[in-house]
Amino acid sequence: MGKSKYADIADRDAESVSQEKLKVSFENIDFNSEEFFFHGLDPHYYSKFFNCISELQRSKESEIAQQTHPSLSPKSIFNTKTSIKDSFPDCVIENVKQKLYIETRDDQDSMNRALEITSRAFEVSLGKNHGRLHGFLWNNTFYVVWIDPAHNLFPMDRKISKHADAAVVRCFSPDECKRLQSKIRELQYEYDELYEAFANQ
Structure with a gap:
């Protein structure tokens, strides 16, 4: 006995999905x-x-x-x-x-x-x-x-x-960013002091 029409539909659906x-x-x-x-x-x-x-x-x-x-x-x-x-x-x-x-x-x-x-x-x-x-x-x-x-x-x-x-x-946390910003300000302050001292010589 051959496949039922429902089996044929299921086979076609399975084939269709396999091509997606x-x-x-x-x-x-x-x-x-x-x-x-x-x-x-x-x-x-x-x-x-x-x-x-x-x-x-x-x-x-x-x-x-x-x-x-x-x-x-x-x-x-x-x-x-x-x-x-x-x-x-x-x-x-x-x-x-x-x-x-x-x-x-x-x-x-x-x-x-x-x-x-x-x-x-x-x-x-x-x-x-x-x-x-x-x-x-x-x-x-x-x-x-x-x-x-x-x-x-x-x-x-x-x-x-x-x-x-x-x-x-x-990647830096917000606390690490604040620490680095503070360090940058500190270094900028030191640079400004050294520059001023050098300029006044």
Whole structure:
């Protein structure tokens, strides 16, 4: 017996979805893990970052899931002992679980499905020596979780590069800015005194 007309419709819908371009979401991004950071890097890094996002948006989910995309070099993560993490943070899993709970109304089922969804985890390359983005695929969307310019998820010789070592632009707190302004005024005062003393010789 052949397929029913409903099966044919489902097959066409599945094929149609597989041809859609990926969306990219930052709603599950994690800025609390010190190994992953985004600020204070050189301008060329940000050019690479946005090029990678654009390339993701031109990609199909299957190219990431099947690890066949030619330039993003996608790889499955959390399936090797060389990574420093074995899953995304609990807050990311909880966020997915809450979205699923609206549909399932079952706490345990929502958690099981959230764990399954976030385990469809992949990394994509920003280009040579510019690190990777780590995230998961769900509903034809790549959810970025970690921005990893220093390759810290899979560190060479198990050595983690801290932000302070990788950043080229230092970020200052308001207190630090006030301290520097005070120091500048102090140095300007010393300069003025020396200049006046030299001028009066």
